[in-house]
Amino acid sequence: xxxxxxxxxxxxxxxxxxxxxxxxxxxxxxxxxxxxxxxxxxxxxxxxxxxxxxxxxxxxxxxxxxxxxxxxxxxxxxxxxxxxxxxxxxxxxxxxxxxxxxxxxxxxxxxxxxxxxxxxxxxxxxxxxxxxxxxxxxxxxxxxxxxxxxxxxxxxxxxxxxxxxxxxxxxxxxxxxxxxxxxxxxxxxxxxxxxxxxxxxxxxxxxxxxxxxxxxxxxxxxxxxxxxxxxxxxxxxxxxxxxxxxxxxxxxxxxxxxxxxxxxxxxxxxxxxxxxxxxxxxxxxxxxxxxxxxxxxxxxxxxxxxxxxxxxxxxxxxxxxxxxxxxxxxxxxxxxxxxxxxxxxxxxxxxxxxxxxxxxxxxxxxxxxxxxxxxxxxxxxxxxxxxx
Amino acid sequence: xxxxxxxxxxxxxxxxxxxxxxxxxxxxxxxxxxxxxxxxxxxxxxxxxxxxxxxxxxxxxxxxxxxxxxxxxxxxxxxxxxxxxxxxxxxxxxxxxxxxxxxxxxxxxxxxxxxxxxxxxxxxxxxxxxxxxxxxxxxxxxxxxxxxxxxxxxxxxxxxxxxxxxxxxxxxxxxxxxxxxxxxxxxxxxxxxxxxxxxxxxxxxxxxxxxxxxxxxxxxxxxxxxxxxxxxxxxxxxxxxxxxxxxxxxxxxxxxxxxxxxxxxxxxxxxxxxxxxxxxxxxxxxxxxxxxxxxxxxxxxxxxxxxxxxxxx
Numbered sequence: 129x130x131x132x133x134x135x136x137x138x139x140x141x142x143x144x145x146x147x148x149x150x151x152x153x154x155x156x157x158x159x160x161x162x163x164x165x166x167x168x169x170x171x172x173x174x175x176x177x178x179x180x181x182x183x184x185x186x187x188x189x190x191x192x193x194x195x196x197x198x199x200x201x202x203x204x205x206x207x208x209x210x211x212x213x214x215x216x217x218x219x220x221x222x223x224x225x226x227x228x229x230x231x232x233x234x235x236x237x238x239x240x241x242x243x244x245x246x247x248x249x250x251x252x253x254x255x256x257x258x259x260x261x262x263x264x265x266x267x268x269x270x271x272x273x274x275x276x277x278x279x280x281x282x283x284x285x286x287x288x289x290x291x292x293x294x295x296x297x298x299x300x301x302x303x304x305x306x307x308x309x310x311x312x313x314x315x316x317x318x319x320x321x322x323x324x325x326x327x328x329x330x331x332x333x334x335x336x337x338x339x340x341x342x343x344x345x346x347x348x349x350x351x352x353x354x355x356x357x358x359x360x361x362x363x364x365x366x367x368x369x370x371x372x373x374x375x376x377x378x379x380x381x382x383x384x385x386x387x388x389x390x391x392x393x394x395x396x397x398x399x400x401x402x403x404x405x406x407x408x409x410x411x412x413x414x415x416x417x418x419x420x421x422x423x424x425x426x427x428x429x430x431x432x433x434x435x436x437x438x439x440x441x442x443x444x445x446x447x448x449x450x451x452x453x454x455x456x457x458x459x460x461x462x463x464x465x466x467x468x469x470x471x472x473x474x475x476x477x478x479x480x481x482x483x484x485x486x487x488x489x490x491x492x493x494x495x496x497x498x499x500x501x502x503x504x505x506x507x508x509x510x511x512x513x514x515x516x
Numbered sequence: 517x518x519x520x521x522x523x524x525x526x527x528x529x530x531x532x533x534x535x536x537x538x539x540x541x542x543x544x545x546x547x548x549x550x551x552x553x554x555x556x557x558x559x560x561x562x563x564x565x566x567x568x569x570x571x572x573x574x575x576x577x578x579x580x581x582x583x584x585x586x587x588x589x590x591x592x593x594x595x596x597x598x599x600x601x602x603x604x605x606x607x608x609x610x611x612x613x614x615x616x617x618x619x620x621x622x623x624x625x626x627x628x629x630x631x632x633x634x635x636x637x638x639x640x641x642x643x644x645x646x647x648x649x650x651x652x653x654x655x656x657x658x659x660x661x662x663x664x665x666x667x668x669x670x671x672x673x674x675x676x677x678x679x680x681x682x683x684x685x686x687x688x689x690x691x692x693x694x695x696x697x698x699x700x701x702x703x704x705x706x707x708x709x710x711x712x713x714x715x716x717x718x719x720x721x722x723x724x725x726x727x728x729x730x731x732x733x734x735x736x737x738x739x740x741x742x743x744x745x746x747x748x749x750x751x752x753x754x755x756x757x758x759x760x761x762x763x764x765x766x767x768x769x770x771x772x773x774x775x776x777x778x779x780x781x782x783x784x785x786x787x788x789x790x791x792x793x794x795x796x797x798x799x800x801x802x803x804x805x806x807x808x809x810x811x812x813x814x815x816x817x818x819x820x821x822x823x824x825x826x827x828x829x
Contacts, residue, residue, distance in 0.1 A: 149680060152536030154567050158575075172573040189531035189685045199566050202573030247532050255757060259523035259691045260701055262808040263760050264768060264781060273751030274770055278829040281749070281794055281822070327752035327765075371729035375719035375777035380829065 131230040133513050135352035135359035136474040138168025138345030144308040144459040147246035148339040153193060154200035157242045160341035161201055164238065168345040169356045172202030175345075176234035181211040181221030181241040182463030183498075186253040188244055201240065213367075215411065215498030217241060218342065218466025219505030223365045225346050226507070230362075236351050242341035243461035250337060250462060269334060269414065271500065273326035275379040276416040280328065282380060285419060285434035287328070291319040292437055293415035294333045294457055300444055301454025303483035308338045308459040333415040333457075340461035342468045349513075360474035363491065363514050364395030365507040372500035379501055385424040388504040392493070393426070396508045401426045401493075405508070407449040407486045409472040410495040411465060413456045418442065421495065422450070425506075444484060452476065452484045466496030470507055477511040521698045525691035531683045538567045540679060541579050541672035546653035549643055550670045552579045553617050563617035579672035582616035583665040584641035586657075589613050589620045593630040600686075602656050608633045612657055615664040624656040632659070640665065649678035696726035696735065703740075704809075707802050711776055713737045719777040742773035745812070746820040747796040748828050752789050767792045771812060772828040779828055786813030795819035 140163025142148070148156055157180075165171065178201050180194045190196070194210040201208070211221040218241035225239035251267040265271060279285070295316045301307035314332075322332035352359045368388035370377070389401070398404045410421045419433030427448060428436055436442050442450035451457070453472040456465050473494035475481040486492075495506045535543065538554060542565050545552045554565030555578040562570075569576050591610045597603055602624035610633075611620035626642065627633050640660035647653035693701070696712055700723045703710040711722030712735035719728065720739050727734050750769035756762075767789050770779035784792050785801065797817040800809030 147534075149534045150536070152534055152539060152567065155536040158568065186527075186529075189529060189683065199568040199570050199573070202568075204570045204573070244534070247534070248529065251757065252529060255760070256527060257525075259525055260521060260693050260697065260807065262782075264762075264783060265757075265760075267757065270751060270753055270768055274749040274768070277751060277794070278749040282826070282829070323754065324752065325755050326768075327754065329751070373778060374729040375717070375721065376730070376827070377778075378829075 132232050132348050134226045134229045134362040135347055135349070135355070136344055136362070136478070136509065137347050137352060137355035137357070137359045138164040138166075138170065139343070139471045139475055139480070140164030140167060141306050141342040141468060141471065142340045143306055144338045144340035144461055146308070146336065146338065148244065149246070153188065153190065153242070153244050154197055156244055156339065157197055157240055157341045158200045160242070160343040161238060161240055164343035164345050167357065170236070170345060174236055175202060175206065175238045177207040177209070177228060177237050178203040179209045179211065179221055179225040179228070179237060179239045181217040181467065183214060183217055183243055184253060186248070187250055187462060188247045201238065213498055213503040213505065215413070215462055216466050216496040216503040216505045217498060218464050218468065219470055219494065219496030219507070220367050220466070220503070222344060222346070222467055222470045223367055223505055223507060226362055226365055229346050229348055232348070236345065236347040238343060238345055239467070240341060240343040241464040241467040243463035244339045245337040245461060246339050269326040269329055272414050273329045276414065277328050279380045279416060279420050283419070283431040283434055286438070288320065289419060289434045289437055290328070290333045290415040291316060291330065293412065293418040295319045296443055297412070297415070297451050297455040297457040300452055300484055301458035303444075304453045305482070306459070307454040308336050308340070309454070329414050329416070335413040335456045335460040336458070338459055338461040340459065340464050342464045342471050344467070344471055344474065357480065358478045358511065360477045360509040360511070361513045363508045363510045364392040366391035366395070367503070367505045369503050372502045380420060381424045381430065382501045382504070384502070385421070385497065385504045386426075388506050389425045392506050392508050396491070398508070402428070402448065405448070405491050405493050406489045407452060407476055408493045408495065409451055409453060409455070409469045410493070411456055411469055411497050412451060413460065415457060418450055425493070425495065444486070449486050452481060452486060466498070466505060469496055470494035473507065474509050477509050520692055520695055521701060522690055522692040525689040526686065527689070528684065528686040531685055533681050533683050535678065535680055536567055537577060538565050538579070540677050541674070543649040543681065544674045544677045545670065545672065546651070547647045547649040547678065548674055549647070550668060551582050551584060551614060551641070552670065552672050553582050554578060555580055560618040561616060562619045563614055563621050580616070581667045581670040582614040583667040584614070585660055585665045586612045586614035586617070586639060588625065588633070588635055588637045588639055590635055591625065591633050593633065602652065607656065610639070610657060612639055616667050623654055626656045626658050650681060694726055696724040699738065700724055701807060704807060708740055709742045709773060709800070710738050710740050713739050720775060721778055722773060722776040722780055739775065741775035742800070744797060744799045744815055745771040745773035745776070746825050747784065747792065747794060747798060748772050748779050748825050749794055750784065750792055765789050769812070771798060772825055777828070782809065783811040784813070785811035793819065795822060795825065
């Protein structure tokens with residue numbers, strides 16, 4: 129029996145900011161969920177199950193927050209699942225929800241991911257003092273910066289590529305009312321002159337710390353037929369994982385990322401991603417990851433990804449726009465960041481992306497990764513149902 | 517086999533909570549000796565109050581005051597109170613349905629022993645002398661023989677309402693690094709760097725984890741590596757981390773020790789930070805009494821050729 133086609137008919141997110149002191153965690157997730165239901169013109173009674181994701185519990189210090197959020201998400205008396213795959217969780221949460229629809233377990237599923245970073249300190253959460261280990265590491269930037277240097281050496285990319293990405297993404301964010309950073313006076317010169325935090329990563333090439341939530345309504349063919357606005361159709365979705373550290377691990381272009389993309393392309397019948405995909409919303413917490421992921425996802429040959437960035441191909445008006453929303457570089461509620469990527473891909477193929485809409489976007493890839501480049505999740509969504 | 521190491525690991529953090537309208541009123545009320553519930557769509561009063569109706573999922577904010585007296589609906593005796601619990605002497609954990617409420621609140625009951633506690637017994641709030649807007653503003657409950665108290669008529673509007681609280685969390689672990697790391701740490705005290713080889717893929721892991729993450733097999737064969745190695749990649753850290761006592765800038769490097777199949781991470785010293793480069797040959801610098809090499813410094817060897825370490829990046 130073939131799978132049920134899965135459609136995205138509702139999308140909602142909060143205006144992402146550094147600190148939402150006016151709402152509880154429940155109030156925050158509620159806001160995104162209400163907006164997704166309104167977009168789909170559905171009520172709580174129309175939802176069969178809720179699938180929620182967030183990053184490690186240490187990031188807010190609430191153990192199993194999904195239990196206390198059942199009321200806020202209308203999940204009482206319904207199945208509620210939590211997904212947990214570090215930074216990629218927003219993506220894998222959406223895929224778990226999609227699989228429930230594809231398998232005909234449920235007709236309509238609400239999926240949601242969130243983070244309220246202001247209630248904790250992620251740098252603390254990522255640098256816990258483990259006995260007998262030499263304390264050395266300074267947060268995620270210190271972890272990823274050596275891999276960026278390895279990419280620069282391997283590809284011969286000019287030093288300025290990271291700043292070009294950051295400048296582009298922050299400019300895109302100005303067109304997205306939900307983005308956290310709206311740096312109206314940003315210039316490339318300012319990015320290039322920003323201080324080195326973890327050389328070769330500059331301050332302006334790093335993501336902010338945000339409070340925010342993102343929600344989507346996923347439904348079957350019957351649900352899509354009743355939807356008030358054009359749906360986004362799931363054409364392919366996959367997850368892959370690998371150990372954080374192992375002999376032979378390629379941190380610049382992890383095998384799990386390549387395998388995940390290949391699985392998505394196979395499902396969707398994509399022969400040449402560079403030709404067949406119109407835009408990409410990818411998880412780029414440090415700007416150099418744009419060229420790195422362009423190669424890992426098959427949009428460029430190894431060592432060539434930076435050329436797409438440098439020549440403007442990845443700009444909003446380029447041939448392959450990347451991170452139209454402003455990306456993780458402009459908005460980073462960690463647990464939600466993956467789902468915001470997936471939601472942006474869906475907004476684009478629905479023609480609902482507003483000022484950052486890519487004209488004629490028919491097939492768009494959403495991508496997330498997490499942990500020490502050990503979890504990958506991706507989906508390809510289209511404006512037409514699968515097989516059409 | 518030497519004894520496996522273990523040590524206490526305490527994780528604590530002062531998490532902050534933005535309260536939202538309902539919890540703000542509830543906790544501010546406690547500060548003012550008022551217990552508030554919320555009325556649901558079907559007319560029940562939930563204490564403690566919630567922001568969303570558990571039945572209809574609608575947003576609810578009709579706050580009503582309930583009495584400081586109530587009835588125990590169930591209980592459990594706590595014969596050995598732990599750090600941070602409401603009372604230092606043995607007490608009963610109780611669920612109390614306050615007069616005027618339809619649901620029960622979890623708290624502590626001060627009682628001489630389990631024989632003095634029963635389901636259905638009447639209790640009243642004992643307020644803390646100093647109240648800040650926290651559940652601990654109710655110091656505990658105590659037995660109550662009198663009439664039910666009459667609730668006031670607060671609807672949750674207070675001067676100077678509380679918007680947020682600090683919720684300190686603390687986790688106490690006994691951490692053990694396990695057999696393989698214990699052996700590794702033991703060898704370091706003799707200034708030897710000893711990894712373990714996978715019996716299947718033959719890769720040498722330093723530090724060893726006791727199993728090969730690729731093959732899933734336990735490792736046992738010990739292999740001394742280094743002490744010299746090659747800087748495969750690095751970053752220059754310019755921002756000081758809160759819990760890290762290292763002067764910035766410093767170089768955080770991945771070092772492939774000679775004979776190891778995976779780079780380990782260490783600091784580079786003995787060379788200006790802006791002269792560190794990929795391929796630099798380094799050796800450990802030991803300090804008296806330290807568990808680890810303090811840092812690695814350049815040897816006098818020429819740099820390693822990129823081809824010799826690019827697979828270890």
